[in-house]
Amino acid sequence: MPETVVVEETQSDTLLDLPWNVVVHNDPVNLMSYVARVFQKVFGYSKERATRHMMEVHQKGRSIVWTGVREHAEAYVQKLHGHLLLATLEKAEQ
Amino acid sequence: MRIERIDSKTVKLGPLDLLYCEFLNQIRAAADPGDSEVARQRLFPAPTTGKHAEIDRDWLEYVEPELADLFDSSLTIVEKDLNGFPPHSTEELGYSLRIPFSHLDAWIHALNQARLMLAERYKFTDDDMNGEIAIDGAERSLALFQEHFYGYIIECFVRLLNAEES
Numbered sequence: 001m002p003e004t005v006v007v008e009e010t011q012s013d014t015l016l017d018l019p020w021n022v023v024v025h026n027d028p029v030n031l032m033s034y035v036a037r038v039f040q041k042v043f044g045y046s047k048e049r050a051t052r053h054m055m056e057v058h059q060k061g062r063s064i065v066w067t068g069v070r071e072h073a074e075a076y077v078q079k080l081h082g083h084l085l086l087a088t089l090e091k092a093e094q
Numbered sequence: 095m096r097i098e099r100i101d102s103k104t105v106k107l108g109p110l111d112l113l114y115c116e117f118l119n120q121i122r123a124a125a126d127p128g129d130s131e132v133a134r135q136r137l138f139p140a141p142t143t144g145k146h147a148e149i150d151r152d153w154l155e156y157v158e159p160e161l162a163d164l165f166d167s168s169l170t171i172v173e174k175d176l177n178g179f180p181p182h183s184t185e186e187l188g189y190s191l192r193i194p195f196s197h198l199d200a201w202i203h204a205l206n207q208a209r210l211m212l213a214e215r216y217k218f219t220d221d222d223m224n225g226e227i228a229i230d231g232a233e234r235s236l237a238l239f240q241e242h243f244y245g246y247i248i249e250c251f252v253r254l255l256n257a258e259e260s
Contacts, residue, residue, distance in 0.1 A: 028223045029213045030206065031245060033252045074149070077141050078157050082164050084206050089141045089149065 020073040022066040025086040026057050038083045039065060042076060067092055097250040099195065105254060107247070108190025115180040115189055117240050122169050124208035124240065133214040137165065137207070165207060171200035195258075198251045205244040212241045 024035075032054055039050035043066060056063035065087075066076055073089050080087035095114065100106045110118070127133035138158050140150040175197060180189040193201065212218070216237045227242065228235045 027210075028218070028220045029210050029241075031248055031252070033249060033256075034202065034206065037252055037256065074141065078161070081139065081141075081157075081161055084137070084203070084210060086136075086139060087141075088139070088143055090145070 018069060019067045019092045020070045021064045021090050021092045022073050022076045022080070023062050023088050023090055024053070024057050024065050024080065025088065026061045027086050030085060032058060035085065038080065038085060042079045042083070097247065097254075099254055100192075103195050104192050105195055105198065105251075106190055106192050109188030110180070110191065111188050112180070114243065117243050118179070118191065119176055120240070121172055121176075121204050121208050121244075124244075125165075125169060125204060125211050127211055127214070130214065133211055136210055136214055138162075165203070168200040168203040169207070171197050172204040175201075195254075198255055202248050202251050202255075205248050209241050209244050209248075212237050212244075 024039075035057065036047070036050045036054040039045050039053050040047060043050075045053070053063045053065050066073065070089075077087045077089050095108065095110060097105065097107050127137055138154075138161060141153050141157075142149050144150060175193045176191070179191055213223075216234045218238060218241065222238055227238050
């Protein structure tokens with residue numbers, strides 16, 4: 001019978017891991033209205049904040065749309081990929 | 095062609111001529127990345143683009159299959175809505191398609207995937223996307239028209255959903 005290994009995440013691990021950025025990159029295909037809608041849906045942002053991030057993506061090529069612990073950041077990137085947005089995960093600069 | 099919500103549960107597209115009907119029936123084929131690795135990478139981008147190999151490896155193993163299922167489920171909903179469309183009998187002013195309002199998110203997703211894959215397949219540039227479509231009879235130009243057609247439908251559906259939620 002295989003031995004079960006339980007790996008506990010300690011508070012210090014989590015703290016050391018902070019923070020991670022969720023970055024959305026521009027692409028010429030996704031419509032602006034669609035991108036703003038996805039930001040509202042995924043992050044619960046207001047229309048104004050979602051539009052601000054969308055415009056930043058459009059004009060600057062990328063926008064940091066969320067920052068926080070890695071586990072949550074990964075979940076957000078997965079959701080964004082699920083909406084076919086170009087999203088990446090990167091460690092925030094200290 | 096008009097896209098309108100005709101009641102609380104239904105959205106109607108029409109009248110649609112045969113070219114538009116054909117475009118709708120090509121959504122799944124257009125959305126298929128085929129054997130293009132570049133297209134596949136666009137559907138399933140690595141979350142850290144190689145900077146954190148372990149995360150990217152785990153993503154490939156655990157997340158990609160979930161995303162693939164999600165993408166396929168949207169395309170399947172669209173296919174079912176298009177089952178038997180267009181009907182054999184020609185309507186006087188073209189064909190009309192009725193789809194459930196609750197399916198709009200799936201349609202948006204499927205159409206968006208089709209647009210992305212068309213863009214990869216035909217290497218559409220920013221100028222292509224924002225400029226006029228050349229009337230030159232080329233397959234690439236028709237594909238750009240198809241891509242714009244899908245974009246138009248997405249925009250209308252997004253507006254209908256936003257209106258519902260506001």
